Amino acid sequence: MKHGWNTWNVRSVLSHVHLPEGFAVSLGIKSYMEGLCLREALIGRGGNGAKGVEGVQPGPHAYDGSFTSLELEWFDVRVRVETAVDGGDWYAVITPLNAQRKTACLTIEAGVLWGRPGYARRDGGKLVVQNDSQCVAVFASGKHREEPVTEISGPYLLVELDQPVCISTNEARLSQAAAIVDKKKADYLESRQRGDAKEQELYDAMQICLAWDTIYDPFRDMVISPVSRIWSCNNGGWVLFDWDTYFAAWMAGLENKELAYSNAIAITTLATDKGMIPGMTRANGLKTLDRSQPPVGSMTVRALCDMHGETVLAEALFDLLLGWNRWYAQYRDQDGYLCWGSNPYEARIGHILETVVLNSKFASMLESGLDNSPMYKEVGYDKEKNLMQLADVGLMSFYIADCRELAELARRIGRDEVVGELEARAGKYAASLKTLWCEETGLFLNKRLDNGAFEHRLSPTHFYPLLAGVPTQAQAERMINEHFFNEKEFWGEWILPSIARNDPMYPDQDYWRGRIWAPMNFLVYLGLCKYDLPKARKALVEKSEALLLKEWREHRHVHENYCGDTGVGCGSGKQNSDAFYHWGGLLGLISVMESEKNDNAIC
Structure with a gap:
């Protein structure tokens, strides 16, 4: 490109x-x-x-x-x-x-x-x-x-x-410029027609945002799609976040294989010599070498391979993704559970993230991607182990899914020698995750590792075990019926709030304290696709569509996050929702995958 x-x-x-x-x-x-x-x-x-x-x-x-x-x-x-x-x-x-x-x-x-x-x-x-x-x-x-x-x-x-x-x-x-532009416009718009008017709007919101956010990285001589131009301009020219960039690759893959592969390669090849892919890398050389972010790389590469009917991307990135998978097991395990963390290292730039924030609970919260989630408010942090003292349902679900996706990629590219290793780790952590099922609550719950108590502050990450395929059908139905459709927790006109509506910090509507985030909806959708839960799946598709189209129709915005009460992205008193942040387009990708699930979706 x-x-x-x-x-x-x-x-x-x-x-x-x-x-x-x-x-x-x-x-x-x-x-x-x-x-x-x-x-x-x-x-x-x-x-x-x-x-x-x-x-x-x-x-x-x-x-x-x-x-x-x-x-x-x-x-x-x-x-x-x-x-x-x-x-x-x-x-x-x-x-x-x-x-x-x-x-x-x-x-x-x-x-x-x-x-x-x-x-x-x-x-x-x-x-x-x-x-x-x-x-x-x-x-x-x-x-x-x-x-x-x-x-x-x-x-x-x-x-x-x-x-x-x-x-x-x-x-x-020069005199023909207007005619040339008009012809190119007509040809382009005709080439991208997709179904009915609403389907076209949803796809346009996703694709237009991603296309305008795509830039050239002169430092690495690559085409990349950072989260937004504003974020990049405020970070020395570009900034790549881990899971954000994989999701960008996933969206791009629907239309442009080269851009999708470029983004997947750009983020994966930032892996350190220990195998970890940093949660954030900036153009000025700052890398968060202490922490990563949710491991969604393998599922993204698997999806792209399925879309394009080839394994070339998997062959190129497999060893790096495998190294990342091994890193999580080595550095984020405590007592057979997985916890978010932050490992100390010698500062390279002198940024506050390398000096003050390092090896702290806040840094481990940043690794989760849920920077200020109330789930972690009462949880302790062990500076010797470099781990938050919480067996995290979301992380364990990500990791089990990552092991299984990697194992499938290994089979496809002839790397059978590591399939057993990956399946063993998937089995180990699936067994651990099953111990976090709370029969009384009807959910898999985070567990404090300092006192053994379950944590009852709930977020959509508590639905992520569906993504890992760990719950039984009966458990999945309880999770959905008692919590997804519970108006005191996650159900409402606008869904899914990033913390339950009855959480004392939900009214803050500050970032991960109650705002709605497209990646949460997307990941829950992927999980629903693995079970016979048609009512919830249909509801999530329709409400994600409505959320995206509200601000797209009013302002041509695709937001970083949206208010859990009003569905509005703009107007936050704290001004913490970028108005053109590409992962907001995942709300449209859900709809595209649902309508084309027999062709491109993983369902």
């Missing part, structure tokens, strides 16, 4: 870059009313309607960059920006959607990114970007203005937005 024109530049959705050269054409707005220039734009920055913050309505975005569309509002200016690639040339049409007393201008900048060789210059009414072997010229229609723009330090063109402005890297076809 790492070639040609696309929105590779993490800094702005208005920047289009040609790989491998790093030649960039970046668009912006000059507002005369405000006397300011917008040079970078991101989706979901600052919430809705914040003064001086750009509002971006994301439209279709082909994974290969052949067509993109968005609408931008900033102060007194509204425009539509549509781009296309045809025959290797890049085209854009910028259409003003309103007028100003003094007409705003489009700024067109050229440059070479990431320290790549080359330079940009202005040559009359065009921009030129070149290196020793390549030269690209950028031409624009419309009324060009000659005046300084103090915010821009490189070469630029300034064009009035009193009419649509066409841009092309092919001067001979």
Whole structure:
């Protein structure tokens, strides 16, 4: 994928870059009313309607960059920006959607990114970007203005937005730019038609978010899909979280095998020499070498192999995934149970995560992925063992599923020598998980390892044993009937809250304290698929659809998390829900898998 024109530049959705050269054409707005220039734009920055913050309505975005569309509002200016690639040339049409007393201008900048060789210059009414072997010229229609723009330090063109402005890297076809963009748009939209209108909306929300979040990583020379551009810009250029990135690969796999594989490879190859895949890695070199995150890699690779009818990805990543599986058994076992933890190491960057947070209960909570979950509030932490003192139902379920998925991959690629090892570990921890069944409660419960008591603070992770296939059908029915459909716990208009509604911290609606998270719904859905629980499965599909479409229809947002009471992602007083975070699209993936379960789903 790492070639040609696309929105590779993490800094702005208005920047289009040609790989491998790093030649960039970046668009912006000059507002005369405000006397300011917008040079970078991101989706979901600052919430809705914040003064001086750009509002971006994301439209279709082909994974290969052949067509993109968005609408931008900033102060007194509204425009539509549509781009296309045809025959290797890049085209854009910028259409003003309103007028100003003094007409705003489009700024067109050229440059070479990431320290790549080359330079940009202005040559009359065009921009030129070149290196020793390549030269690209950028031409624009419309009324060009000659005046300084103090915010821009490189070469630029300034064009009035009193009419649509066409841009092309092919001067001979500049007059055809609008027709080319329209044709690419029509072809792309026709190619992605899926069933009825609602099914199309659900797929669009998932795919459009993932496509706009996909960027180029110049540090590792890879195409990756971090959780959001805002997160990446705040972390030195990109940040890869463990389970988030695997889920991105899963979603991408429905349409673009190369992007799916690229993400799976990008996160798996970050494995340390001990075998652990860090929970977080940043562009500045920070890796959480003390902790990992939920092991969903093997199930993702298995799903991708099933989608594409091949084992090449499994063959490439198997040993790394096996090393990760062995790491969990070596470093997170206590008394035959699995616990979240954090192992000390010598700081490499000096970040607070390496110094203050290291080897603490909070660090182990971060490993769980549930950063502030009330489940862990009363639980102790053993600094000698580097483990939270809790036999964790969620972790054990993840791990059993991981062992079984790895064993299946091993059979497919001829690695029979490790099948017995994996099946033995799956059996060992399945037996341990069975001891956590509470007959009185009708659930598998977390157990304190310091005093042997069951913990009764409940989250959707208590349904994860379904994912591991450990409960009997009778136990599964109790779990669903007594808890999933219990209005005091998880049932309601909007589901599944990340902590039971009757938990004293649910009203906080702060991150994992009651907010709804797409990966929880997705993982519970995968578990339901393993049992005869059609009512719950249907309900989860329908309510996940409603949750995703609510904000997608209102704001074109795909949220990191949603309010458990209102289903709203925006408007949190704590502002802790990124508005364009790709794993929100898992709510749509549930629906896609349900409708296509005979083809692509694991059910």
